[in-house]
Amino acid sequence: MTHRIEMTVNGEPVRAEVSSQMRLLDFLREELDLTGAKEGCGKGECGACTVLVDGEPVNSCLMLAVEANGKEVLTVEGLGEGDRLDSIQQSIIDNSALQCGYCTPGIVMSAKGLLLRNPNPTRDEVVEAISGNLCRCTGYARVIDAIMQVSASSDSQEEGSER
Amino acid sequence: MLLPFDYVRAGTREDAVNLAIEAGHTGSFLAGGTDLFVRMYDRQLRPKTLIDLKAIEGIEGIEHQNGEGLSIGAASPLNMLVRNKFIRSEYGLLAQAAHSVGSLQVRNRASIGGNICNASPAADTAPALLVYEAEIETWGPKSSRLIPISEFFTGPGKTVLEKGEFVYKIRLPKNDTQSYGVYLKLGRTDSVDLSIVSVACLAFASGEVRIALGAVAPTPIRAREAESVLLNSKDDEAIAQAASLAREMAVPISDIRAGEEYRLEMTEVMAGNAIRQALSGLAAIREVK
Numbered sequence A: 001m002t003h004r005i006e007m008t009v010n011g012e013p014v015r016a017e018v019s020s021q022m023r024l025l026d027f028l029r030e031e032l033d034l035t036g037a038k039e040g041c042g043k044g045e046c047g048a049c050t051v052l053v054d055g056e057p058v059n060s061c062l063m064l065a066v067e068a069n070g071k072e073v074l075t076v077e078g079l080g081e082g083d084r085l086d087s088i089q090q091s092i093i094d095n096s097a098l099q100c101g102y103c104t105p106g107i108v109m110s111a112k113g114l115l116l117r118n119p120n121p122t123r124d125e126v127v128e129a130i131s132g133n134l135c136r137c138t139g140y141a142r143v144i145d146a147i148m149q150v151s152a153s154s155d156s157q158e159e160g161s162e163r
Numbered sequence B: 001m002l003l004p005f006d007y008v009r010a011g012t013r014e015d016a017v018n019l020a021i022e023a024g025h026t027g028s029f030l031a032g033g034t035d036l037f038v039r040m041y042d043r044q045l046r047p048k049t050l051i052d053l054k055a056i057e058g059i060e061g062i063e064h065q066n067g068e069g070l071s072i073g074a075a076s077p078l079n080m081l082v083r084n085k086f087i088r089s090e091y092g093l094l095a096q097a098a099h100s101v102g103s104l105q106v107r108n109r110a111s112i113g114g115n116i117c118n119a120s121p122a123a124d125t126a127p128a129l130l131v132y133e134a135e136i137e138t139w140g141p142k143s144s145r146l147i148p149i150s151e152f153f154t155g156p157g158k159t160v161l162e163k164g165e166f167v168y169k170i171r172l173p174k175n176d177t178q179s180y181g182v183y184l185k186l187g188r189t190d191s192v193d194l195s196i197v198s199v200a201c202l203a204f205a206s207g208e209v210r211i212a213l214g215a216v217a218p219t220p221i222r223a224r225e226a227e228s229v230l231l232n233s234k235d236d237e238a239i240a241q242a243a244s245l246a247r248e249m250a251v252p253i254s255d256i257r258a259g260e261e262y263r264l265e266m267t268e269v270m271a272g273n274a275i276r277q278a279l280s281g282l283a284a285i286r287e288v289k
Helices: A024-031 A087-094 A104-117 A123-129 A143-153 B013-026 B036-041 B078-083 B084-088 B092-099 B112-117 B125-131 B224-232 B236-248 B259-289
Strands: A001-009 A012-019 A050-053 A056-059 A072-074 B006-009 B027-030 B049-052 B062-065 B069-073 B135-139 B143-146 B151-154 B167-172 B179-186 B197-204 B211-214
Touching: A012 A024, A024 A050, A050 A104, A056 A104, A087 A104, A087 A143, A104 A123, A123 A143, A123 B078, A143 B013, B006 B211, B013 B027, B013 B049, B013 B135, B013 B167, B013 B179, B062 B084, B069 B084, B078 B084, B078 B092, B084 B092, B092 B125, B092 B197, B112 B125, B112 B167, B125 B179, B125 B197, B125 B211, B179 B259, B197 B259, B211 B224, B211 B236, B211 B259, B224 B236
Parallel strands: A001 A072, B006 B049, B027 B049
Antiparallel strands: A001 A012, A050 A056, A050 A072, B062 B069, B069 B167, B135 B143, B135 B167, B179 B197, B197 B211
């Protein structure tokens, strides 16, 4: 069975026909060529596939493309403007908060979801926000530092605001 | 990748029932999908039709009217409960339990109805619903039913729901007196993992104390014998006795997360902790008033 769906992905309207079983993750990667969201476990435990749906972080491996019909999806490719990185991305680089990078897009999107909802989180709130994102190389200390630094430096809630 | 299936969206409750009857035993209801899709990914379940319930009016959202208690749409995601101010203040134990499920991402999708319909002995919201004496409003081929949560679970993965019947709302009665609740969950990690043992304890200003246990029996259970000890006395001896009775009610299994003996030991320890924390929490809010 196929379905006609319409959604907004990274600010752009998208129309497509998808099969019932196509996950949002597959749709983004295979149909839209947005490969920032990664498949790690496929079971909602690792968070590498995290994207924002209507501003909230979700595991795109546990959501069907057809369920995202009418929704607004934001992936890591939709952050920043042109060559300018989002402040979270820049802070991850500045803090060397990655090694292999596989988990990074998911962590960035979890952080984005947190800061959209709560521009000045506590350290505990940052820890909670990335509790569904597994990193198996670098650990979490630098990641948490990086997210804390963004929240400390951004006085406004503007998206992609300069640090 | 998921194996092929047909996704259909139910527009109304009647629609959902009809679609379920049509799909027969190869159909499955869909709410948040965070458990269902995992089982489908693992090929434990191979439904041919998924009936999405989320578009049904009233199945998502939280309502409360003065003096009427609380009504939660079954497809409400757990984060909706966690962030709801009324639930946090009046049914805090439920907010704690919902908050302990999975990760933030999972809680944005996972529904409270799905949490109980999967009927895992470790379902985190179940002990909370047991101590609040919730009622499960279902909709099915025959009629709508109101089932006490204490009669809802029949075994691991099993409930009293009949073919084509789904949970529409979860109703929590009004708290007549002040109460303070604590949900304690022991897992291998703070997030994502399922519980090894969980204890819900709700203490009322009237003197009543309710206790429920998760992950230590074929279903989540009320520990009524432990509760009755605390009716007359709440001193250290009574609390120790109640905790010991909670342990006696537990019939846990050994699995990948923990052994039976460890679960028994932890049931007693955590029941004692939960009772103490609930009683001192209640004393603190009564002092403020």
